[in-house]
Amino acid sequence: MKNVTLTELREVLKTGRFFTVVFIKKDNTVRTMNCRTGVKAGLKPTTRPRTKPEPENVLTVWDVAKQAYRRINLNQIVFLNVDGKRFYLGNRKMIESLSYSEREKLWL
Numbered sequence: 001m002k003n004v005t006l007t008e009l010r011e012v013l014k015t016g017r018f019f020t021v022v023f024i025k026k027d028n029t030v031r032t033m034n035c036r037t038g039v040k041a042g043l044k045p046t047t048r049p050r051t052k053p054e055p056e057n058v059l060t061v062w063d064v065a066k067q068a069y070r071r072i073n074l075n076q077i078v079f080l081n082v083d084g085k086r087f088y089l090g091n092r093k094m095i096e097s098l099s100y101s102e103r104e105k106l107w108l
Contacts, residue, residue, distance in 0.1 A: 004087045006057070006074050012082055013037045013059065021061075021080040023072055024094060030078075030102045035061035035070065 004012070013019065016038030025031050039062035054060060063070045077089040095103060 004089060006089070009074065009077075009080075009087065009089065010059075012087065017082060018064070019080050019082040021072060021077060023077045024098065024102075025076070028098060028102070030098065033061075033070065033072075034064045035072075036064065037061055039069075 014037065016036060018034065018036045020032065020034050022030065022032050037059070041062070057074045059072045059074055061070055061072060062068075074089070076094070078095065079086055079088045081087075
């Protein structure tokens with residue numbers, strides 16, 4: 001169990017390892033996702049480079065279960081497991097704003 005900053009989190013995840021993340025979606029429900037960073041499958045070659053950089057608080061990942069790219073708001077992450085280690089990012093106010101049934105899902 002370790003509390004980390006967003007910068008430390010990006011360092012841990014930039015190697016393309018598999019990890020499990022628990023975060024709160026926009027509709028205020030809890031989502032658990034097994035994913036990986038650094039996947040290039042299914043990308044189409046483009047003739048022009050991307051002009052808009054990815055926001056600092058967003059991470060693009062490959063969702064293993066749905067076989068599709070997903071974007072995670074790093075500010076909404078409660079915790080993630082990487083190589084058997086659990087890293088916490090969630091703040092207490094965010095968790096307390098969830099309904100009781102959604103809070104129960106966090107600790108399964």
